[in-house]
Amino acid sequence: MYWLVIINLGLFSLVTCDDRPSRLVNLTQGPVRGYKDLDLDIFVFYGIPYATAPTGHDKFKAPLPPPVWTEPFEAINKDIICPQSTMLTMLTNTVVREDCLFANVYVPETNKEKLPVVVHFHAVAFAMGWSDIKADGNLIKSKEIIQVSFNHRLGAHGFLCLGTKDVPGNAGMKDQVALLRWVKNNIGNFGGNPDDVTLFGEETGSASVDLMTISKMAQGLFKRVIVQSGVSTTPYSVQIDPIENALLYADYFKFENGDNIYELEFFLKNLSPRRLNSKHTMNREDSTFLMSPCVERDVGEERFLDDNPVNIIKSGNYKKVPMLYGYGEIDGQFRIPALKFWGRLMNKRFIEFLPGDLQFECQAEKLLVAKAVKAFYFGDKVIGKDTMPEYVKYFTDITFAYPTLRSAKLHVESGHNKIYMFVKSKAIYDIPDTIPLSKNTSDKCSMSFGALNEYLKELRQYKYVENLKTVRDAFRETLISFITEGEPIIPGLRRWKPVDINLSPQLYIDGSFKLKKSLRKKMALFWDEIYQDYYVYPSAPPAPPPRNINIQKNTGVW
DSSP: OHHHHHHHHHTHHHHHTOOSOEEEEEOSSOEEEEEEETTTTEEEEEEEEOSBOOOGGGTTSOOBOOOOOSSOEEOBOOOEEOOOOOGGGGGSOOEEOSSOOEEEEEEEOOSOOSEEEEEEEOOSTTTSOOTTTTOOHHHHTTSSOEEEEEOOOOHHHHHOOOOSSSOOSOHHHHHHHHHHHHHHHHGGGGTEEEEEEEEEEETHHHHHHHHHTTOGGGTTSOSEEEEESOOTTSTTTSOSOHHHHHHHHHHTTTOOOTTOHHHHHHHHHTSOHHHHTSOOOOOOTTSOOSSSOOOOOOSSSOOSOSSOHHHHHHHTOSOOOOEEEEEETTGGGGGGGGHHHHHHHHHHOGGGGSOTTBOOSSHHHHHHHHHHHHHHHHTTOOOSGGGHHHHHHHHHIIIIIHHHHHHHHHHHHTTOOOEEEEEEOGGGSOOOSOOOOOTTOOHHHHHHHHHHHHHHHHHGGGOOTTTHHHHHHHHHHHHHHHHHHSSOOOTTSOOOOOOOTTOOOEEEESSSEEEESOSSHHHHHHHHHHHHHHBOOOOOOOOOOOOOTTSOOOOSOO
16 A cells, blocks of 8 residues: 555646546546546556565465555556566666556547457567557547556566466466456446457467466456467467476576475575566577466466366367457568577577477487478578578468467367458568668677668568558458457458368458468478477476475575
8 A cells, every 4th residue: 555655646746737637437446547648539547556466475476456545546657567678668767666567448538338348468578568568549549449458477577387386387377367357347437348358469468368268267257359479379378398497597597406496496586576587588599488378287276277278279178259360471570680690500400490399209300300391491592691581481480370370270170160360461561661770780780680671672562552551440440340249340351251170261461351261271281290290288397396394494685
């Protein structure tokens, strides 16, 4: 309660001078006041605490209930974010805090009641980002939807997974579930329909949304989902071996006693929040992250994920909701900055760049698969700036395209008949004329950016400048129709049906909209053969040995 008073007192001068229209809403916690955003012509409620992040030695546990209050809470602070490793926070006015579980609610000014609700899950890499980093103003301005965005714990703070009572795993995912429960209990007071909630995310936000669909913990909290460029079976979505990952992460901080899980737990629990999240792990050659969701061991508490995604989907034991499932043809371009270094490594040891969810009995077997994969994408070419398109396609396929197709196929085979698939072509990406180089650009960066400029020139031939905005606006209307009606409607196009067992039809979006039969079939069959033989199922941490009573009690901060 103390922090609540401080924040509101600190903002009092801003509030008293604010003559914008306001709106008071009564929540289960107490009254909250939001103000009108004159640019978007909507009411915005920033920084509402939806839960409380435990701190100190309890920092890895599930979230606690939110605070309560009696006087109106001034919902105007959108700058509090969770601890994370990113230079981006230094370029903004954000404030990093350990207790960071806040939500923003965007409410249109309308006479309509029980509006559909969209909950936006932010990216990036389960290690960066925050609630307001990518709010879709155009979606909100439709006046037909209430949107919610939110923070959740990140990096090791949110995804360390030891399978112990104090570090069971998935703290960040349990934050997300707490947010959905908060929406269920409170969104009706904003004019939203708690029984008509759509989840929407991109990249790791999308993977989070997809994981929600198969988690027993999240069942009944939403009606449909939009999954764009990230699914539950992507290599980075679920840790293969959480204990090994925890040890690798602890190595960053010079932890050496790797044979004792309780020493490891003690060490990581006593790192300060800022230091704990001072490392990010998104640039791993095998397209995994050290800190991401995990399969949880049963420690007598509610679990977010009690089995790996493939097993859950195959079982069919989950509530099947309408899903809008898609990816972009050049989503893998996020790996372009690494090309200068990775290109050289891929030429020498392509084996290191196979997806991290593949496992081999021997090195010789892995080398054979690596040789086949390299030939499939690059032939006999030297990987470098001249193979930029092939490089982008490779990382698009292993990170986004194939996992999306694989997940969709698993869902359909389990009896799911409400999946609509789309693919965004090169034509609808924002492609700048050039990437300007700073005078201070170092030599190690210049080749990457120079190569990127060459790549952009090649992509520009695909860009439909004249009707690009029209296509995007039309697809936004399609998203709105899915959110409000439960069925995506493409203007001027025949009915868009869910995919069948052959993953047909798929909506292809370039200069126009086209319904096509299965796309990227050759690629999918190629990877199907590999995954059938070498896929390794993510597993929960093993039961720890009996605790050594001589382990030092948790005191102080390392």
